[in-house]
Amino acid sequence: MNDEDGLGGLEGVVAAHTVLSEVDGAAGRLVIRGHQLDEIAQRWRYEDVVALLFQGFFDTVPNAAALRGALGRARREAFERLQPNDDAVLRKMPPIEAVRALLARLPDGDDLATALRLVAAPAVYTAAVMRWRLGVQALAPDESLPYAADMLRMLHGRTPTAAQAAALDTYLVTVCDHGLNASTFAARVVASTGAGLASAVLAGISALKGPLHGGAPGPVLDALDAIGTAANARHWLEGAVASGQRLMGFGHRIYRVRDPRADALKGALRRLSVEGSVNAARFELAEAAEQAALAILREKKPDRALETNVEFYTALLLEALGFGRESFTCVFAAGRVSGWVAHAREQVKKGRLIRPQSVYVGPMPQDADTELAH
Ligand code: CMC
Numbered sequence: 001m002n003d004e005d006g007l008g009g010l011e012g013v014v015a016a017h018t019v020l021s022e023v024d025g026a027a028g029r030l031v032i033r034g035h036q037l038d039e040i041a042q043r044w045r046y047e048d049v050v051a052l053l054f055q056g057f058f059d060t061v062p063n064a065a066a067l068r069g070a071l072g073r074a075r076r077e078a079f080e081r082l083q084p085n086d087d088a089v090l091r092k093m094p095p096i097e098a099v100r101a102l103l104a105r106l107p108d109g110d111d112l113a114t115a116l117r118l119v120a121a122p123a124v125y126t127a128a129v130m131r132w133r134l135g136v137q138a139l140a141p142d143e144s145l146p147y148a149a150d151m152l153r154m155l156h157g158r159t160p161t162a163a164q165a166a167a168l169d170t171y172l173v174t175v176c177d178h179g180l181n182a183s184t185f186a187a188r189v190v191a192s193t194g195a196g197l198a199s200a201v202l203a204g205i206s207a208l209k210g211p212l213h214g215g216a217p218g219p220v221l222d223a224l225d226a227i228g229t230a231a232n233a234r235h236w237l238e239g240a241v242a243s244g245q246r247l248m249g250f251g252h253r254i255y256r257v258r259d260p261r262a263d264a265l266k267g268a269l270r271r272l273s274v275e276g277s278v279n280a281a282r283f284e285l286a287e288a289a290e291q292a293a294l295a296i297l298r299e300k301k302p303d304r305a306l307e308t309n310v311e312f313y314t315a316l317l318l319e320a321l322g323f324g325r326e327s328f329t330c331v332f333a334a335g336r337v338s339g340w341v342a343h344a345r346e347q348v349k350k351g352r353l354i355r356p357q358s359v360y361v362g363p364m365p366q367d368a369d370t371e372l373a374h
Helices: 037-041 046-054 064-080 086-090 095-103 112-133 147-156 162-174 182-192 197-208 217-227 230-242 260-274 280-300 310-320 325-350 365-373
Strands: 021-024 029-032
Touching (some): 029 037, 029 046, 029 260, 037 260, 046 064, 046 112, 046 147, 046 325, 064 112, 086 095, 095 197, 112 147, 112 197, 112 325, 147 162, 182 197, 217 280, 260 280, 260 310
16 A cells, blocks of 8 residues: 555544444444444335434424425426436436536535435436436436335336335435545535535535445446356456455455445345345355455455455345446435435534645755756
């Protein structure tokens, strides 16, 4: 690791006190506003966790039932903002950039209406962009449906089964917030300038896009495709590590044990497989690849505890729900946007402008003059 300045990606630096979530990297525990992840991941709808995260950060926050209606109306509004030429232009862009471009059109502000627009819009725009890429029209939301069920309906053009909607709810709840990850920090920095919630969310989505953060699950499937068979897993993964590649879906800045979100999502996959919505051979291949990867990482990187992270089973779950792999980061954004908004409000309410310092290590003017003279 190149860490000449000793700051090491700000590892261990505390930059906020938050009431929103705690990531315990040693125990492998995630707490969201007092709730353990495994307590809420299976049972809650996305609307429930949005209500939880927003509580206290706006003058009034509707309860989960009222929020369901408000988010439905906000999806409709997001859909109505689409313009006739959008499909031709945006279908050619990577989906996360297309969704970001559409979000950039939303009006900025600091109120609940802005927040609800920002949470609602990624569901509508992800489905629209993915349909445009297939050459079919975007579908209008059904306001009466819960968020996750409507997102799947807008994508596939049919109402999902209860198990499919529940699996997407589990995913969205699981990724809604996660301490001061890179995208949340980016959102807080922008919020601290007073720029508004939409600007903070655009910063968040831009940080999320990178393969070291939210861009990993698509490449997880690319790796599984390349591995092909369980028998080939060790050989392929060893080659990847030997050539200096990082294995996508493994390792984490905070967790030194298994990421609890990986198990929440693996559980959702198991429940979904009961109704036959999961390709059993794919699941078996993934499990074999995971075991091989963990063994190789233990051998080759013994000094760093590298375990399965959230992205590994995200890839399998979102694939089983019929999301194209190019859209995985957009679905992540649909879940994480509620965390970005809550953190942005928390920063604005109690924080000052975030403005750290740097230490200048370049030449001073007299040095530069001396250098020029030679
Ligand atoms: N595969 C192989 N080696 C790895 C991996 C990996 N996935 N992750 C870390 N390492 C190695 C790294 O090469 C380094 O080795 P060395 O000291 O020999 O150079 C050592 O482990 C320490 O790495 P690091 O860069 O200090 O670790 P970090 O805390 O900066 O990185 C990470 C965390 C998530 C960026 C990294 O583990 C990684 O790149 N993983 C793969 C991408 C991925 O799955 N990202 C999703 C993260 S979870 C979603 C989220 O919460 O954002």
